Amino acid sequence: MAAIRSICVYCGSSPGRSEIYVAAARQLAAALVERNVRLVYGGAGIGVMGAVADRVLELGGQVVGVIPQALATKEVAHPGLTELHVTASMHERKMRMAELADGFIALPGGIGTLEELFEIWTWAQLGFHAKPCGVLNIAGYYDALIRFLDHVAAEQFVKPQTRALLMVDTDPAALLERYAGYRAPAVAHWLDRSQT
Template sequence: MAIIKSICVYCGSSPGRREVYADAAAALAKSLVSRNIVLVYGGAGIGIMGTLADQVLRLGGEVVGVIPKALSHKEVAHPRLTELHVTASMHERKMRMAELSDGFIALPGGIGTLEELFEIWTWAQLGFHQKPCGLLNVDGYYDALIGFLDHVLAEQFVRTQHHRMLMVETDPEVLLDRYANYQPPVAKHWIGRDEI
């Protein structure tokens, strides 16, 4: 049984087109706080990111933001977080978020959200960490991506055990329950960290 004390959430610095995305962020915030799970996220105070952080703080939870110096003004760093880490680069930001987190969830977001999710899922596939990764598929937002990933599996560009590592749910409570019971697949590491 995995011990989940902190979750990194990848999500948009835009609010998106529909209010359902902010509603989903608020629901996830409630689930995290009810389980005493610290939110780790990209540090911005705008868009879905800001909604998520604001809601966790409003409910009495802890929020750790990690933002690169170059984006701290552009993305408007959140002024009231429990902790804010300012990094020198995007690479350092992603590494720090990974180090601070026991699992990873993607809410709706843009190409930055997808890039972060795919990188952390790749790290899991390569055996660099054994933490759960998942999507909150809000109102079908990720349906097309899920279909494409099924196609990637069918075309044998990803193995079944690695495909299954990315958990998909529509309800944050169900996803977090799965995280608590997560068992990473037993697989031979392809390469060591010192080989990349």
């Protein structure tokens, strides 16, 4: 795989209940800038989304936001980004974010974050892209989800190779290091319709 130049971060437009989520977003931002990796994200200026973008910008990094016109007001489109792409739909937003990124990380967020994560992970399973996908598990936020995904694999609704495509770490720098050496597995020999 080519060098990681851009990472798409999925995360909440809310700051969440604990300050630790915003703090983690800022830590991830610093790790991105340290590696000269551009942030691609949902374009909002609020919540965890705003925190990660603000910190990248404060540290002199580049931030590309992608937001649908319908949410530009609701999610408060960030006014100070390096680039802001306004799309006609959510589908176009997700496709554009995927095109702009060399990898994907989910920070804490709500159902929109989960939907984006599961879709991009599914695309990896199907071989639509060969980019790393992962979860930054802050303060155990994703513990229950990770246990459930392991259960789904144990019950043979997801193949072990598919489960392994989704990396999990608690440290942003460590996750990015894993991405730097990522090589997507071949999918044709183990993907079939019985486990999607």
